[in-house]
Amino acid sequence: MYDGPNIVPIAALIGDQARASMLTALMSGEALTATELAAEANITKQTASGHLAKLREAGLIVVASQGRHRYFRLANKDVADLLETLMGVAERTGSRRVIPGPKDAQLRKARVCYDHLAGEMGVELFDSLQKRQLILLAKDDSELQLTSSGRKFFNGLEITPNLPASSRRPLCRVCLDWSVRRHHLAGAYGAALLEHCFSKKWAKRVEGSRVVQFSKRGELQFRSELIN
Amino acid sequence: MYDGPNIVPIAALIGDQARASMLTALMSGEALTATELAAEANITKQTASGHLAKLREAGLIVVASQGRHRYFRLANKDVADLLETLMGVAERTGSRRVIPGPKDAQLRKARVCYDHLAGEMGVELFDSLQKRQLILLAKDDSELQLTSSGRKFFNGLEITPNLPASSRRPLCRVCLDWSVRRHHLAGAYGAALLEHCFSKKWAKRVEGSRVVQFSKRGELQFRSELIN
DNA sequence: ATAAAGGTTCGGCTAAGATCGAACTATGTA
C-alpha cells in the first residue's frame, strides 16, 4: 500500500554532518571526486564511499565514471533547491554552524560559504550593493530583493545566474557572517558572483579549504568593478 | 566561529518517522494536541512529548497552551514550504511510504494524504480536472499547471488557497496514489479543495485514521460541483 | 476532595548506524 511520498529517508540522509557537508560542497554545481568529498567532510574515504553510495541510491546525487575517477554531482536542481530551502529555515531558526578552528586571516578575508562569497570581502560587497540600492533588505531581514537598477547592474557585467525556469531558488538571499549583524549575499546571484570572480581569474579556491584567494590584481579589479 | 546556517539538525529532526508524521499532520495548518499527534505517529505520549520538545526547541513548531491542552502547529510557512519541497524530491526519487495495513475499503475510497484528498475520489477528481483542461500535466509528470480556465473555475467556487505572498508553495502538484500512474492533486489548491469539502460539510475526518468520510449527500454534491 | 485526563520527566533497554582499520579491485604511471 503506497500513500504519498516518504520524506523520512531523504531528510535522514541530509541530517548527518558528513553527508550534509558533501552535499553542500556539491551545491556549486561542480562535480567532485570521492576523495575530495571525503576531505570536505573530514572523514576517511571508506566512510565517504559508504555515504556516497547511500546518497546515490536515494537519487540525491549521480555519478559519472571517468578513468579511475568517479565524479559525483547533485542529481538535479530539485535537490539544490531543497538544500537552499533548508538553509533558509536553518538561518531563520538561528541554527548556525559552529566550526572550532584557527582564526585564519585568509579565511576571515574571503572564503566560500556553500556556493557564494563570505568573509570581509563578501560583507564589503554586500554593504556596497545595499548602499547603492542595488539590493533591498526588508526590515525584518527576512527577504532580500534585487532592485531593477540592481538587475541592470548585473546584466551590464554579464553576471546572470543560470537557473532553469522551474527553479525556485531565490535570486538573492542574505546569509549571516561570523560577526552577527553582518550579512553577505547568498542565493542565485550570490553564486553567480563568486563564479564571476573565478572565471575572471580574480581569485581561486585553495585546495582542501574554504579559502578564496584573490590575487593583488584580482582584488583591485573586484573592488573597481563591483564595490565602486 | 560561525559559518553559515547549519542544515544538519533541521534535517535530522525531519528524518525520523515519528517526527515526520507529526509534522506532516500539522501541514493542514490545524493546531493539534500532543495526544492527537502521538496517535498520528503511533507512539506513546511520553515519546511524542519528547519529540515535540525537540521540534519546538529547533523552532520548527510553536505551542499555545489553553487550559490543560497544548496546541502545536508549524512555526511558519517556511517550514511548510520545506516539507512540501521535501515531498517533491521524495516523489521524484521514487521514495514512497509503504504502509502495511488492512485494505480498508473506506481508506481506498477517500483519505487524507498529508493535507489533501487521496483515494478513488481524489483520483477521480484529478482525472476530471485534467480532462476539462483545468489543470495541465507536463509530459514528464514533473510539473502541474493550473490553467486560466482552471483558476476561473476555482474562483467561481470560492476555492482559493490562502497563502502569504512570500510562500513558495506550488499551487498545484501531483501526488502518486497507491496504484502507480494514478495521480491526485496536491499543492496549495489540493489543500484548499479538501478544506472546501470539510467546510461545506460534505465530509469529515474520522478520528485517529486517515479516512475521509463523505456523507451520501456530500458525495453527490462533491460530484455535481467538482467532477462535472 | 477525589478522580480523571493531558503532558512531562526520568531511567534503562535496545537498535541503528557512523566510523575506521584492513584487505581488496581497478586504473593509470614509471
Place this chain on the structure above:
DNA sequence: TACATAGTTCGATCTTAGCCGAACCTTTAT
C-alpha cells in the same frame, strides 16, 4: 613489471537516540 592512486567491501567497535514503563505535575470534571 612494479608501484602508486582512486575507490569499494567487510568486520568490529562504539556512540547516539528512539522507545516505553513508571512516577510525577497540572488542570478540569464530579
